Amino acid sequence: METHHAIQSLQTSLKQQVRLGKTIALVPTMGNLHAGHISLVEEAKKQCDYVVASIFVNPMQFGRGEDLDAYPRTLQQDIAKLETAGCDALFAPSAAEMYPHGLESQTVVSVPQLSERHCGAARPGHFDGVATVVSKLFNIVRPDKAIFGLKDFQQYLIIRKMVKDLCFPITIIGMETLRENSGLAMSSRNSYLNSEQKKIAACLHRHLLQAQTDIAA
Numbered sequence: 001m002e003t004h005h006a007i008q009s010l011q012t013s014l015k016q017q018v019r020l021g022k023t024i025a026l027v028p029t030m031g032n033l034h035a036g037h038i039s040l041v042e043e044a045k046k047q048c049d050y051v052v053a054s055i056f057v058n059p060m061q062f063g064r065g066e067d068l069d070a071y072p073r074t075l076q077q078d079i080a081k082l083e084t085a086g087c088d089a090l091f092a093p094s095a096a097e098m099y100p101h102g103l104e105s106q107t108v109v110s111v112p113q114l115s116e117r118h119c120g121a122a123r124p125g126h127f128d129g130v131a132t133v134v135s136k137l138f139n140i141v142r143p144d145k146a147i148f149g150l151k152d153f154q155q156y157l158i159i160r161k162m163v164k165d166l167c168f169p170i171t172i173i174g175m176e177t178l179r180e181n182s183g184l185a186m187s188s189r190n191s192y193l194n195s196e197q198k199k200i201a202a203c204l205h206r207h208l209l210q211a212q213t214d215i216a217a
Helices: 007-019 035-047 075-085 126-141 153-165 188-192 195-216
Strands: 002-004 024-029 050-055 089-091 145-149 171-175
Touching (some): 007 089, 007 126, 024 035, 035 050, 035 145, 050 075, 050 126, 075 089, 089 126, 153 171
Parallel strands (some): 024 050, 050 089, 145 171
């Protein structure tokens, strides 16, 4: 697996793949990979000839007081997992590579209405950061298809709308959420929880399933 930290080196490599007639899939992540991420890579391999995964903890989508500094970063372990999954290339840029002039002067991509509800209402600016970095990744990689998990369903809908509105020639594919045996959705932030807290967190999924059953009855 090739590993690139610079935009130019990645694009040079991808141009060669395009010349060979290969289709390209992108799997954007923030790292600390788990089985859910790997399932996206595996699906990408089915969909396209050449798979690029990105690992970038995007400062633009973290608000004041959020966990940017504490967010788990496990690059070497992530590289090993991607290689085992058969990923072809990893793009792991620095913040300076992605935002060379700083966040204050960065052009922002904003998807109205959808970004302002639910999670977006509690995290103003979060989805602007997501839409901006994903649009940059799309322009850098220029994939034919991009794979996203449906765990972050609002994010998935926002990206799908952005692609349609801005006429990106990219097919967006959503993959179902993978869960731990307890029913807790797999997430990089689960590493913050101890075993007792994971048991408590899993109650939400059980109660939602019970509510679904009760409503259906």
